[in-house]
Amino acid sequence: MFFHSLKYAFITMLKNKTALIWTLIFPIALGSFMYMAFGNIYEDQALFTEVPVAVVKEKENENFEAMLKELSKEDDEQLLVVNYMEADEAKEALLDEEVVAIINMNEDIDLTIASNSYKATMVETIINEYKKQEKVITDIAKNHPENLAGVIENLADSKNFYTEKNTSDGNQDMMTNYFYAIFAMSCLFGSFGAIEKIGKLQGNVSPLGMRRCLSPNSKMISIVAEFISMITFQTIVQIIALIYFVAIGVDFGNKYPQMIGILFFGSCIGIAFGIIIGSISKLSENTKSGICISVSMVIAGMADLYANGVKDMIEHKAPIINRLNPAALISDSFYALNVYDTNERYFGNMAILGTMTVVLLIVSYLMLRRNKYASV
Amino acid sequence: MQVFKLFFKVLRKYIGSIIMYGCIFIGLVMGIIVPQATKNNTEEYTQKKSKFAFFDNDESKLSGVVFDYLDGRHKLVEIADDEKETIQDELYNMNVDCVIQVNAGFEEAFYEGNAEEYLEIFEIPNGIGSMLIKQHINSYLTVVETYVNAGFTIEEAAQKAVEASELAVDVNFASESNSDIKPIQYFFTYLSWVFIAMSVESLSAVLNSLSKKEVKNRIECSPYKFVRMNLETILAVVVTGIVIWAICMGVAAVGFPNEVKALTFVLYALNALCIMAVALAMTFVVSKLTENKQVISLMANILGLGMAFLCGVFVPLEVLSSSVVKVAHFLPVYWNVKGVNLIASYESSDFGTVMSYMGIQILFAVAIMCVGMVIARRKRGIAA
Numbered sequence: 088m089f090f091h092s093l094k095y096a097f098i099t100m101l102k103n104k105t106a107l108i109w110t111l112i113f114p115i116a117l118g119s120f121m122y123m124a125f126g127n128i129y130e131d132q133a134l135f136t137e138v139p140v141a142v143v144k145e146k147e148n149e150n151f152e153a154m155l156k157e158l159s160k161e162d163d164e165q166l167l168v169v170n171y172m173e174a175d176e177a178k179e180a181l182l183d184e185e186v187v188a189i190i191n192m193n194e195d196i197d198l199t200i201a202s203n204s205y206k207a208t209m210v211e212t213i214i215n216e217y218k219k220q221e222k223v224i225t226d227i228a229k230n231h232p233e234n235l236a237g238v239i240e241n242l243a244d245s246k247n248f249y250t251e252k253n254t255s256d257g258n259q260d261m262m263t264n265y266f267y268a269i270f271a272m273s274c275l276f277g278s279f280g281a282i283e284k285i286g287k288l289q290g291n292v293s294p295l296g297m298r299r300c301l302s303p304n305s306k307m308i309s310i311v312a313e314f315i316s317m318i319t320f321q322t323i324v325q326i327i328a329l330i331y332f333v334a335i336g337v338d339f340g341n342k343y344p345q346m347i348g349i350l351f352f353g354s355c356i357g358i359a360f361g362i363i364i365g366s367i368s369k370l371s372e373n374t375k376s377g378i379c380i381s382v383s384m385v386i387a388g389m390a391d392l393y394a395n396g397v398k399d400m401i402e403h404k405a406p407i408i409n410r411l412n413p414a415a416l417i418s419d420s421f422y423a424l425n426v427y428d429t430n431e432r433y434f435g436n437m438a439i440l441g442t443m444t445v446v447l448l449i450v451s452y453l454m455l456r457r458n459k460y461a462s463v
Numbered sequence: 464m465q466v467f468k469l470f471f472k473v474l475r476k477y478i479g480s481i482i483m484y485g486c487i488f489i490g491l492v493m494g495i496i497v498p499q500a501t502k503n504n505t506e507e508y509t510q511k512k513s514k515f516a517f518f519d520n521d522e523s524k525l526s527g528v529v530f531d532y533l534d535g536r537h538k539l540v541e542i543a544d545d546e547k548e549t550i551q552d553e554l555y556n557m558n559v560d561c562v563i564q565v566n567a568g569f570e571e572a573f574y575e576g577n578a579e580e581y582l583e584i585f586e587i588p589n590g591i592g593s594m595l596i597k598q599h600i601n602s603y604l605t606v607v608e609t610y611v612n613a614g615f616t617i618e619e620a621a622q623k624a625v626e627a628s629e630l631a632v633d634v635n636f637a638s639e640s641n642s643d644i645k646p647i648q649y650f651f652t653y654l655s656w657v658f659i660a661m662s663v664e665s666l667s668a669v670l671n672s673l674s675k676k677e678v679k680n681r682i683e684c685s686p687y688k689f690v691r692m693n694l695e696t697i698l699a700v701v702v703t704g705i706v707i708w709a710i711c712m713g714v715a716a717v718g719f720p721n722e723v724k725a726l727t728f729v730l731y732a733l734n735a736l737c738i739m740a741v742a743l744a745m746t747f748v749v750s751k752l753t754e755n756k757q758v759i760s761l762m763a764n765i766l767g768l769g770m771a772f773l774c775g776v777f778v779p780l781e782v783l784s785s786s787v788v789k790v791a792h793f794l795p796v797y798w799n800v801k802g803v804n805l806i807a808s809y810e811s812s813d814f815g816t817v818m819s820y821m822g823i824q825i826l827f828a829v830a831i832m833c834v835g836m837v838i839a840r841r842k843r844g845i846a847a
Contacts, residue, residue: 105755113761113765116765120772205592211631214632219602223609241612248582249563251597252584253585253588259588380760393496
């Protein structure tokens, strides 16, 4: 009987082509828009690239020029790209954002910038560095002239006082959070289909429900068959979306089997959520859809779908919400897989999602079993 | 006006879900997005201080002076602990640009000339914020080392190094522009997403009820003309849209009381009304395309979120690539966002430009509406 129910559950899923196509279009279309919109924002805003500057030379300063030459040497340590220009030309380049700052070499050295930025501060620091060295040399020449030669050598020697450490070799681009959140929302949208399917098991909701209530088939068998068919389609759709994202160049890391695990458990929770809402027989279908959409949108928003940083803000203020929010768990699992070598956090999240699914399904079963309808 | 009245009778049945969507969208925007986006704005785009966390396991004079120096120049952020996972999470979420860990033995190693193994900087490779801090650390410690080698004590050297770092170049701004985005600007920018997603999501269901076979047949066998039926439906949708818009303007007035009296508030409101017209036109088209609630929801989100990403709602227009901005020119939300941005820095000479942006949005609304009418007529032809 179970396989009979399962077969028809699959057939009805396949017949609803419009819903299937749109379920697939949703993550792919949104992901494409995001990919186009974000492009190289992370590289442009958060990572360091050599700083282009304009130098307006009104007075000779050999030492300073030598320093600029050293800093703009094309090697791994290059900090600046120096362009010597006339004052007007330099101002135009600054306003057109071709350079970050203008270094004016007159009696003293001063700086003109277009806006406050890390790169502008970096140029400022370089000039301050020069001034600082001038002061140190004058100071020591006055107090310990015998050590002056050593001092100049010491200052000229560019030395490192730190070791750089990496916490992960994975993708550190915070913008990827948006793609994790798309998967979260897409998984949760599996709840729509579940409401419809469960409606077709309830005598007071649909004519097919009346017919099925008359059959001696167990509700458990029907629910499990519907659940398996939905989960299969939903997971396949998510995997296709994942393949598409990877193909266009979104860096999710390379732990694909575990990612499929996230999509599976994510789809499970979305569908189980739809099943439990669908099982509340007193609500109209509109209200049920409304609840599913609203809850999905809110919790996906809390997992960074509309603005980055929301999930992290919740993590600092009320972390328990992130442990209970399925969208945050899905997004966090992708993140954990991408940046950590260990799978501890991933398995923890999967365990929570799995437990939530089982609890929701059991409650739905208890709500649906032995329903009697005096009149429909 | 039977069709007009009928629309509101049906609407009454759906009022609960419309109110629910309204509360959720406005709640999301006012409660989470505007505060979060404003926070990102001030910290990511205009701060020139880097954010760092500091763990001092050496507790020496030298580690103390390094901390004091960085604390004066940058922004210290407290993080829960120095576990690798905590550091990674804080770095990824950009709560800190780097985490500095000074290991025991740092000061002795500094005198011996191999301090680098004792000062560890955890960072996202090539991060610009940590780059700045590293530059400052090297520069500061080079000067301290120079003074120490020249015969000064560590305290004197630290003091001298601080004095030296107080020497600052004069920095001038090329023009007096303020790139800070105001909270009200965020509200009205996000409103385009809210209007589109909310209208398509909730009003399509009402429109679909009117196109149900039985209802449609009943209306069509009456002497009502097809055009009149459509016009009355459109009028009813417009009235509903105006009511939703008015409520949102009320929310804006309560949320931003200081801005209400300004002329710019009227312009913001008119600009929002234009995007509401576009949202209603889209609702009309979507309702003609499908009756499947699941598909309507997916379409609402693709339209709302898609345009929000491409047109500068979720990501400022200035940081979008030029090719995306070119594509966005063909989408109505782009002109709405352009309008909001211009109103935010409004000068009287901008009036004509703001009006032209609104005009473009209205043209989009009319064009989308015409597409809806054509679909409706073709569907009617097929049904007949």
